[in-house]
Amino acid sequence: MLAYVVRRCAAIVVMLxxxxxxxxxxxxxxxxxxARLTCGKVCTPELIxxxxxxxxxxxxxxxxxxxxxxxxxxxxxxxxDAELKxxxxxxxxxxxxxxxxxxxxxxxxxxxxxGRAAPVTLSLxxxxxxxxxxxxxxxxxxxxxRRGTVLDKLLLGVSLIGYSFPTxxxxxxxxxxxxxxxxxxxxxxxxxxxxDPIGWASGMLAPWITLALAYSALYVRLTxxxxxxxxxxxxxxxxxxxxLPGHRVVLKHGLRASLPPIITxxxxxxxxxxxxxxxxxxxxxxxxxxxxxxxxxKDADLPIIVVGVLIAATAVVVLNFVVDLLxxxxxxKVRYT
Amino acid sequence: MRLARxxxxxxxxxxxxxxxxxxxxxxxxxxxxxxxxGGDQQRGGTLYLNTSxxxxxxxxxxxxxxxxxxxxxxxxxxxxxxxPAAEGAKSTEVVPDAATDIGTRSADAKTWxxxxxxxxxxxxxxxxxxxxxxxxxxxxxxxxTITAGPIYALDYLDVPRDDKGxxxxxxxxxxDGQAGFDKSIDCPSPSKIVFHLRHPVADxxxxxxxxxxxxxxxxxxxxxxxxxxxxxxxxxMIQGKWDPVRGGTLVRNPNWVASSDTVRKAYPDKIVVxxxxxxxxxxxKLEANNGQQKNAVTTTAAPPPAIPTVLSGQMQSRSASxxxxxxxxxSVNVVKVPDKQIRQAIAMAVDRNAYVTAWGGSAAGAPTNxxxxxxxxxxxxYDPFGVGxxxxxxxxxxxxxxxxxxxxxxxxxxYSKDNTQDKAATNIKSELEAAGFQVTLDGxxxxxxYDVVANPxxxxxxxxxxxxxxxxSGSAVIPPLMDGRINISADTLGNDxxxxxxxxxxxxxxxxxxxxxxxxxxxxxxxxxxxxVKEGVIVPMMADKSLYLYGSNVKGFLLNAAFGGFVDLxxxxxx
Numbered sequence: 001m002l003a004y005v006v007r008r009c010a011a012i013v014v015m016l017x018x019x020x021x022x023x024x025x026x027x028x029x030x031x032x033x034x035a036r037l038t039c040g041k042v043c044t045p046e047l048i049x050x051x052x053x054x055x056x057x058x059x060x061x062x063x064x065x066x067x068x069x070x071x072x073x074x075x076x077x078x079x080x081d082a083e084l085k086x087x088x089x090x091x092x093x094x095x096x097x098x099x100x101x102x103x104x105x106x107x108x109x110x111x112x113x114x115g116r117a118a119p120v121t122l123s124l125x126x127x128x129x130x131x132x133x134x135x136x137x138x139x140x141x142x143x144x145x146r147r148g149t150v151l152d153k154l155l156l157g158v159s160l161i162g163y164s165f166p167t168x169x170x171x172x173x174x175x176x177x178x179x180x181x182x183x184x185x186x187x188x189x190x191x192x193x194x195x196d197p198i199g200w201a202s203g204m205l206a207p208w209i210t211l212a213l214a215y216s217a218l219y220v221r222l223t224x225x226x227x228x229x230x231x232x233x234x235x236x237x238x239x240x241x242x243x244l245p246g247h248r249v250v251l252k253h254g255l256r257a258s259l260p261p262i263i264t265x266x267x268x269x270x271x272x273x274x275x276x277x278x279x280x281x282x283x284x285x286x287x288x289x290x291x292x293x294x295x296x297x298k299d300a301d302l303p304i305i306v307v308g309v310l311i312a313a314t315a316v317v318v319l320n321f322v323v324d325l326l327x328x329x330x331x332x333k334v335r336y337t
Numbered sequence: 338m339r340l341a342r343x344x345x346x347x348x349x350x351x352x353x354x355x356x357x358x359x360x361x362x363x364x365x366x367x368x369x370x371x372x373x374x375g376g377d378q379q380r381g382g383t384l385y386l387n388t389s390x391x392x393x394x395x396x397x398x399x400x401x402x403x404x405x406x407x408x409x410x411x412x413x414x415x416x417x418x419x420x421p422a423a424e425g426a427k428s429t430e431v432v433p434d435a436a437t438d439i440g441t442r443s444a445d446a447k448t449w450x451x452x453x454x455x456x457x458x459x460x461x462x463x464x465x466x467x468x469x470x471x472x473x474x475x476x477x478x479x480x481x482t483i484t485a486g487p488i489y490a491l492d493y494l495d496v497p498r499d500d501k502g503x504x505x506x507x508x509x510x511x512x513d514g515q516a517g518f519d520k521s522i523d524c525p526s527p528s529k530i531v532f533h534l535r536h537p538v539a540d541x542x543x544x545x546x547x548x549x550x551x552x553x554x555x556x557x558x559x560x561x562x563x564x565x566x567x568x569x570x571x572x573x574m575i576q577g578k579w580d581p582v583r584g585g586t587l588v589r590n591p592n593w594v595a596s597s598d599t600v601r602k603a604y605p606d607k608i609v610v611x612x613x614x615x616x617x618x619x620x621x622k623l624e625a626n627n628g629q630q631k632n633a634v635t636t637t638a639a640p641p642p643a644i645p646t647v648l649s650g651q652m653q654s655r656s657a658s659x660x661x662x663x664x665x666x667x668s669v670n671v672v673k674v675p676d677k678q679i680r681q682a683i684a685m686a687v688d689r690n691a692y693v694t695a696w697g698g699s700a701a702g703a704p705t706n707x708x709x710x711x712x713x714x715x716x717x718x719y720d721p722f723g724v725g726x727x728x729x730x731x732x733x734x735x736x737x738x739x740x741x742x743x744x745x746x747x748x749x750x751x752y753s754k755d756n757t758q759d760k761a762a763t764n765i766k767s768e769l770e771a772a773g774f775q776v777t778l779d780g781x782x783x784x785x786x787y788d789v790v791a792n793p794x795x796x797x798x799x800x801x802x803x804x805x806x807x808x809x810s811g812s813a814v815i816p817p818l819m820d821g822r823i824n825i826s827a828d829t830l831g832n833d834x835x836x837x838x839x840x841x842x843x844x845x846x847x848x849x850x851x852x853x854x855x856x857x858x859x860x861x862x863x864x865x866x867x868x869x870v871k872e873g874v875i876v877p878m879m880a881d882k883s884l885y886l887y888g889s890n891v892k893g894f895l896l897n898a899a900f901g902g903f904v905d906l907x908x909x910x911x912x
Contacts, residue, residue, distance in 0.1 A: 031789050031795070032784070033788055036788065036829075038485055039488065040486055041401065042817045042823075042832070043488070045831075046503055047480055047488065050481065051481055051484060054480075079481070079482075084510060084511065087512070091482070091510060091560035091562075093562070104484075107564065175618060175621075176621040180618065180622050180625050181625050183627065282615070283615070285613040285614045285618070287582055287613065297784070
């Protein structure tokens with residue numbers, strides 16, 4: 001087991017290095033010059049090349065990437081200019097290790113930028129997760145228990161429709177029509193849950209619903225299928241024969257047996273959602289990781305893009321790993337060597 | 338001024354159609370004339386400013402987008418001269434702001450002298466001095482820290498040059514060459530400023546309207562981080578910290594002396610700025626007109642889907658439109674299409690009326706045949722080929738045949754891809770094909786559009802662009818777009834997508850810039866504008882308009898054309 005964990009962790013590190021390196025290489029392949037953006041609309045070629053040098057973009061990709069990796073273990077200064085540090089120390093931004101870099105467009109460290117953006121994305125993801133698990137699994141169970149009834153068919157039909165709507169469409173409808181025009185949902189926005197928990201929940205409600213809708217629909221169908229499977233087992237018949245009350249049979253024996261595959265898929269979905277909240281964030285004007293990275297792509301701000309990509313990649317590989325480990329815990333048949 | 342981000346970068350003149358404030362008349366109060374619009378604005382209340390795109394920079398020396406320039410000029414940063422809160426072309430008539438007049442110039446227009454008004458105060462009550470203006474302007478020279486701003490100071494000020502012709506001064510942080518810079522701006526007394534320019538600049542008093550020439554206090558300067566902590570000498574100041582991504586709140590600057598300011602009325606007590614909603618959401622909120630939205634304005638123009646609603650009866654009284662100074666035009670690359678007749682055939686074939694329709698009709702713009710906005714003095718109506726706005730493919734075909742090339746003549750048209758431009762490009766294709774061309778359409782990613790078309794290896798025969806002048810003079814249009822010497826190098830065409838680098842045109846530009854009489858200089862720009870149009874190098878298409886909606890409590894809503902047609906916060910009020 002230990003050897004397995006070590007092996008997997010090593011593989012994760014290698015993979016993240018590969019992803020970040022690839023982001024660097026791809027960034028320099030796009031036809032956009034960050035140095036051009038540093039000078040206004042009337043610009044001279046001399047000024048552009050001077051600023052390219054100041055941004056450090058005239059160095060080789062390997063050197064720039066090396067600096068990025070180095071920053072993860074030792075702290076860095078921006079701009080890294082000994083002369084300026086002596087004459088105007090107040091103009092230098094110090095970035096403690098692990099230093100994720102410095103954004104030329106936002107003039108602050110990536111640690112600061114992501115430190116502000118991450119709570120927004122986490123709030124969005126976790127809230128949506130709770131919502132879609134409660135709604136999706138709950139309705140899935142009902143649908144399975146009431147199999148073949150009008151209610152079952154209605155739930156399946158509605159979930160199909162919910163699953164078919166793209167996030168940006170649902171988001172715009174909820175924001176522009178439901179929230180703004182008719183005021184049925186609170187005005188969306190993010191405030192820190194620490195300072196104003198009620199404001200946080202009401203501000204995030206519409207984004208949660210948006211993000212949870214498609215997933216809930218999927219989980220209704222998933223839970224229903226798994227439940228039908230487990231409810232046809234012999235042990236369920238035994239439980240009923242023992243005279244257990246109906247709800248205990250469904251929840252304790254039926255649902256419990258259906259949960260492992262649902263948890264597995266939920267783990268993978270969280271990872272996917274963490275990397276894919278961008279659309280919801282854009283629609284609701286939430287300054288999370290996704291919208292920060294989109295803005296960075298427009299500003300050709302490489303350091304933010306790299307870290308944004310790494311966050312999404314880390315979420316996917318780490319949660320994959322966690323799910324694999326959970327398998328062993330949940331299912332005694334699985335052993336890792 | 339043509340960054341592709343849907344960005345409105347700067348200003349030009351403009352005709353402002355400010356509609357009657359029917360929703361908010363009937364209140365008694367002190368009558369104020371707000372730049373030509375009658376109004377009964379009073380002090381007090383909170384004005385909300387919702388804008389899709391965050392201001393790229395609030396640091397005055399880095400501020401280069403029209404909406405942010407207008408915002409900063411009216412609230413936080415006073416300049417020696419500025420534009421009045423007035424309608425249309427009147428707004429482009431420069432007035433004194435921090436200075437007592439619009440400057441005294443030497444006969445050769447190389448020395449400009451200004452006196453500061455008394456009672457100019459920073460937000461901590463200290464007086465604003467010549468040294469503060471000098472320090473602010475010196476920041477532009479720190480080109481590696483104070484990035485992305487206008488760089489007129491580098492060109493204009495008489496600072497010694499290095500062997501590459503660049504200023505031998507690298508700004509107030511590193512101070513190499515400080516003594517050389519110090520000679521270019523004199524402070525004979527704390528309230529007197531003398532600029533020494535290295536060549537005549539007849540319209541320097543216009544250049545000085547830009548926040549790039551505003552004062553910054555040395556002890557408050559935070560270098561590259563100044564965006565979030567701008568120290569104010571205007572009627573408002575930042576409450577707490579400014580968030581470059583989300584916006585912030587401005588409150589009154591208690592040390593601003595109203596009598597020192599003839600332009601800013603500063604009616605609202607507070608201005609709350611919010612960035613980031615999509616344009617559609619900004620307009621949904623304004624249309625709903627609930628709660629604080631009644632006190633809201635925006636610098637985001639109505640997106641095409643919102644235009645019919647905004648123009649509908651119910652909203653019309655809260656809407657206004659303006660010619661914003663932008664010109665949409667096509668560049669025909671003279672290296673790829675060297676034959677003047679072929680270029681002229683392109684110019685004759687296109688239908689400007691159809692182009693305007695594709696962009697949304699008369700609310701979106703008007704056909705034009707000039708690279709210079711109709712709001713500038715250098716504009717004159719022009720019909721070089723006698724084909725009107727509609728174009729004439731038959732006549733174009735005759736010219737193309739006369740050029741003696743094999744038909745159909747193949748060309749590629751590159752444009753920044755979106756639904757509107759797709760429609761416009763399809764029209765252009767069919768018009769050109771009727772004139773004997775064979776057109777390949779190449780819609781490019783808007784985010785990298787200008788990088789691609791400025792790349793000599795990737796640019797096409799015909800490319801689209803948009804431009805507005807930084808200040809209301811032909812010198813902010815013709816040299817930056819058509820002077821090949823400042824634009825073209827081995828790996829870029831700069832703003833000169835046509836790759837136009839004609840020695841005689843360059844000579845004419847030099848001659849125009851050397852003219853010390855402003856009126857004569859504007860005539861010279863008119864002649865150059867007509868020259869590049871007549872040669873088929875530039876095919877102007879449309880003078881853009883923007884449409885805005887505002888909340889029902891807002892009074893004195895004025896779109897200031899000189900700043901690019903954004904709401905003028907000098908006179909906007911919520912009471």
